[in-house]
Amino acid sequence: MSSSPTNAAGPNLRHLARNAYGRLLLVDRHGQTHENVTPVRAHPLSAPDEGIAFVGTDGHELAWIDHIDQLPEDQRTLLREEFAGRELMPTVRQLISVSTFSTPSEWTVETDRGPTRFILKSEEDIRRLGEGRLLIASSHGLPFMVPDRFALDRASRRLLERFL
Structure with a gap:
């Protein structure tokens, strides 16, 4: 990916919206409209909002x-969606429970997408990302994010600490 043209959103991006087909539409700093734009995070795990x-x-x-x-705010919401x-x-x-x-x-957990169960193969499948963030890989390779392990309820923290 090339380096950024400039540093601020204002000069690079005038507007972000969805077209009639639900695809992202971007109006650039020159007023030119670009359809079917794809946002790409530079650091999706360590700094997802940067x-x-x-x-x-x-x-x-x-x-x-x-x-x-x-x-x-409306464009941030659109981008997050x-x-x-x-x-x-x-x-x-x-964390609801762990079998052993x-x-x-x-592991049986409650996620933002509902309850689920997965197998943790080893403690090495839990990656610390800093600032209390964790990335847990299931045995099937599906990643689960813990945005702040210190913000979990007490029972969840106690279960998790047995593996850290």
Whole structure:
């Protein structure tokens, strides 16, 4: 991906919306409209709200924003909806139970997409991303995000700490 044309959303991106077919439409700093734009996170795990490129159908970068907060609220919501539709990374809200405190073990969790169970093969499948964030890989390779392990309820934290 190329380097950013400029640093602020204003000069790069005038407007972001959906067209009649539900695809992203971007109006660039020159007033030119680009259809079927794809947003791409520069650092999807370590800094998901920082460094977002908007790429055209030809694969070239059309616009860049340093941080999602540079966009107006309605456009931030639209961008988050677009990422949610493409990225399947459930967020763990609560650990309900684990089958055993050794691995492999079956975990039952409540996520932002509902309850689910998965197998944790080993403790190495839990990655610390900093600032209390964790990425847990199931035995099938599906990643589960814990945005802040310290914000989990007490019972969930106790279960999780047995594996950290």
